[in-house]
Amino acid sequence: MSKIYYPNAEFSKDASIPSMEAYWKLQNRALEDYEGYWKSFADEKIDWLAPYDEVLDESDAPFYKWFTNGKLNVSNQCIDRHLATKANQDAIVFEGDRGDVEHITYAQLSTRVNKMANLLKNEFNVKKGDRVVLYMPMIPEATYAMLACTRIGAIHSIVFGGFSADALRDRIDDAKAKVVITADGAFRKGKPYMLKNVVDDALKEGGESVEAVLVVKRNNEPIEWNDSIDYSYNDMIDAQSDECPFEIMDSEDPMFLLYTSGSTGKPKGVQHSTAGYILWAQMTMEWVFDLRDNDVFWCTADIGWITGHTYIVYGPLSAGTTTVMFEGVPTYPDAGRAWKMIEDHKITQFYTAPTAIRLLHKMGEDEPNKYDLTTLRVLGTVGEPIDPPAWKWYYEVVGNSKCAIVDTYWQTETGGHMISPLPGATPIKPACATFALPGIVAEVIEEDGTPTPVGEKGFMCITKPWPSMIRNIWGDPERFKTSYFSECKKDGKPVYFTGDGAMIDEDGYITITGRTDDVINVSGHRIGTAEIEAVIKHVDTIAVSAVVGKPHEIKGEGIFAYIVLKEEGSYSPDEIKSEINKLLKKEIGAIALCDEIAIVPDVPKTRSGKIMRRILRSIAKGEEITQDTSTLEDPTIVQTIEKIVKEA
């Protein structure tokens, strides 16, 4: 049995949820009166501009609606309502790749967001409901753009800056975006890199909906300029008024889209709504990170992922805290960068991915000891399971055995944390997400809703709707239903299935065991195997491919591709791999590159032609094959592939 780490008593004394009794009190209140529970928090946390009618409308399930007909504005939640008390407090502390630092107060944030909102509204006629794509580096203007969109009711869709022109174009076209906001580029590891050229390429074919590309200057490198569509943010922003009245938004108005991978080829535009999302962003921010006055919170994610949305921008700012935004990478100029930033900015909560923890551990075991990290109170992890050695190092060396580690389990679709320790309350088992947060009904069940026995793997489901849940897949309600509400039922009613497996132990602790679908988690980023295979298909020499995940020391999972060539023996694996990766880089981006390939004569298929990926996963991992191979069209292929992989 793993050791249990109890919360630090000194810390718990002042924590917002100070004990498991307090946790159960909240959770039981939710279970006894679900709507009353959510109503009390919605009334406390949201500045309603008009009251809502109903807390939860289930009439069109699974298209749940929360706080029906209520009116609010997210930029008011994140900025205006703080101005009376926090105008001179830092809203954002920005640190550039090369060490340049900028402090942006709530008053300054207000001015800049208002100006940007006016720019979008007045110069490009962006109106409520229009889609704006952001293809931005990690600079404060990205945050201004997000908040400017919410101010005028435009729906933002951020595309991670590592995605290629083709991937960007697909997302622009799917959302029919009116405006794209980008930057010339930014800095990484001391050198400039470019973004605007990717937007140019994306718009060469397709992108017909785009009327303007707004370009922010960051690295001042030369860029191509197309007078008919490109506009300079820096030349236009000063002329804008710093007062832009916010749009009155409905609780259920879509707030943003964020594309994520599923088990079929095309990425899904996850659609979030306004009131429910911002409510849970603020509540989880306050509870899971145990926010207090004068905290300085640093989440290392990129704003192109949901973690960046909720815990760099919307959670911290709606809660009125100071959020740190970092342009660079934590290993430049050396493996002490992150620890130096914690010392310099007196950071109180540090939130990162296990992949970064493993890398920093490997690159500088004792590095944290060189810096003053005593301001830290809470450490967080997100995106993938954390392995016990990385957890132990994070706890003992980074946190000096004093900080709670919150292993937060959630997804793009859930909007905010679902399962996580509470730092002042939960006795922690390392590498375990522990319990559902108060108000969240998370259950490990079988397809028919019966609880999975203790110690066995079941489906990780959230069996009651919650405010910040995905509302739809943009333009594809049918896919929304089949993706999330078709696998599991409880009491005969479809319930939300996360796509993850999980296990519950004898104390009720939940451990996430990983995806049950064909989605790989590379460095905490989701990539569908079908999405990769759809690209590989276009390599002329390849007949069939089957992609699986394989454990990777730093990335968590790496991408392993089994390749069947049209003509055997004509190309070397290295040639094929470089061909595949060239195309993957072009079509998706560098995050989708294959780590390993194996050229095989065929892949294991059932008689009906279905590829048996489980067998391929086991072979890639070097595991013994325990699956029944008798149903295969050609059972001998398994040994042949095993031999090829072993000898590679």
Ligand code: PRX
């Ligand atoms: O498989 C789970 C894994 O990441 C998936 C969600 O990915 P994405 O939507 O990109 O969001 C990542 C950041 C929230 C989940 O389905 N995952 C996320 N957090 C954890 C995790 N797996 C284990 N432990 C976690 N703490």
